[in-house]
Amino acid sequence: MKLFVDNLTNVDFSYLHPQRGLLGESWLVQLVLDGSLNDQGMICDFGIVKKAVKQWFDDCIDHALVVPTGMADLQIDHQSAETTVNWRYPDGGEFFCRSPEQAIVLVELEQVTETSLAAWCKDRLLELFPEEVKGLEISFVPEAISGAFYHYSHGLQQHDGNCQRIAHGHRSRIEVFLDGVRDTGVEQQWAETFHDIYIGTRNHLIAEPSAEHHYQYDAPQGQFEIRLPSEYCYLVETETTVEQIACHLAEQVKAAYPGRDVMVRAFEGVGKGAIVTA
DSSP, rough: OEEEEEEEEEEEEEEETTTTTEEEEEEEEEEEEEEEOTTTSSSOOHHHHHHHHHHHHHHHTTTTTEEETOOOOOEEEEEEEEEEEEETTTOEEEEEEEEGGGGGEESSSSOOOOHHHHHHHHHHHHHGGGGEEEEEEEEEOOOOOSSSSSEEEEEEOOSGGGGGSEEEEEEEEEEEETTTTEOOOHHHHHHEEEEEEEEEGGGGGSSSSSSEEEEEEEEEEEEEEEEGGGEEEEESSSSHHHHHHHHHHHHHHHHHHTOOEEEEEEEEESSSSEEOOO
């Protein structure tokens, strides 16, 4: 007997990729439980499944930087409840991130993929369930997107929750309308501009950017710092909330098409975002 839960939750996080570097991601979570029926005629109550699994992902993966410890050219250091990650890009650039330990998740993998991370999570999730549950299958599924999308990472210093973490991210759609008509060419242009990008806030810079960007800030969870090559960064004047990103995109599109009515729908991961007109 099996119990399945499709799209139980979604996780928004960033991870280190051996070629692409810091990569923002959003995956839907699918779950299948294998077991025997209890005296209520069920394997496990849906309410228990949803609450327990969502809470685990919120605590362990969501809005974190996931680092596969088997990557080449990787150095990790723990000190005073902080984790520091140093890694070298294939082209020689350097990635550095220092965060409170709960913001960086170390996984014993050579590379993060939908399959490898699901296997890592599976062993830890099984402990959450009653004895009737004999096994489980966990899978991650990217949202099906027919149009333009991009992967981005960021951190929100002023956020009270886990969005304050300096290296978390999303895989996001973008929709741009000119005079009420969707323009896929402009959408693709911005998807390419934001391809595997870190979107940083000017106030978080601790030095004027040159060959690299170096950001640092204090937030309720602690002090955060990140440094990475400039070609993987995009600098804005504001906090990088999806509302501010949408405003920035609308302003930039309006500047390129001054005589047109502009509407931007910018997504933050799966099924949520902001709409701005200009």
